[in-house]
Amino acid sequence: MDLPLDGILETALYADDLDRAEAFYGGVLGLQRITRAGNRHVFFRCGDGVLLIFNAAETVKPPPA
Template sequence: MTSPIAAILETALYVDDLDAAERFYGGVLGLERISRAGDRHVFFRCGPGVLLIFNPDETIIPAPPDALPVPAHGARGPGHACFRLEGDDFAALLKRLADHDIAIESDFRWPNGARSVYFRDPAGNSLECAEGRLWGCDDEVCVPPPFNLSP
């Protein structure tokens, strides 16, 4: 059976300090800010998708009756997001991170040759930048790799 789901539209991470997150994702990583709502959230454009950064203390509060019917949600502790890079964009990423004293936790190649770089945001979220071929992605579709990604 084919799934009607075409792609991930948005990814959410949770942070305790939205100001630090906005500086990191907008300033260090260079993502375009879409909007910010006080101390509740800040949203960034990320290629064709959206990165949602939420304050869990705010998103756990149910919406008032006259607001959009988005259910309360949230998470605590570090999460993970992976951003897709093209092969020649790794040098620019590594320079940006070095210019902001962001430590690289890991930089390696998977069995299919795809490169991944891991680092942390100010809230401790694990961030990865990888080539799309890690998951067999081209511009429109991803196909699972023919190997086991488990350690």
């Protein structure tokens, strides 16, 4: 049975420099920032979906309690 692809809800990328990633995706591409957690991640609204950008070096650390 073939099901049509309806869209993509979330897309995750990794970036070493979240400041530069935020400047590009928010400033250059004009995406609306949803949230940012320090140097760990920044999330953007992208149409009906969400673009998740993580710093891999930070995501291997346990989250703060």
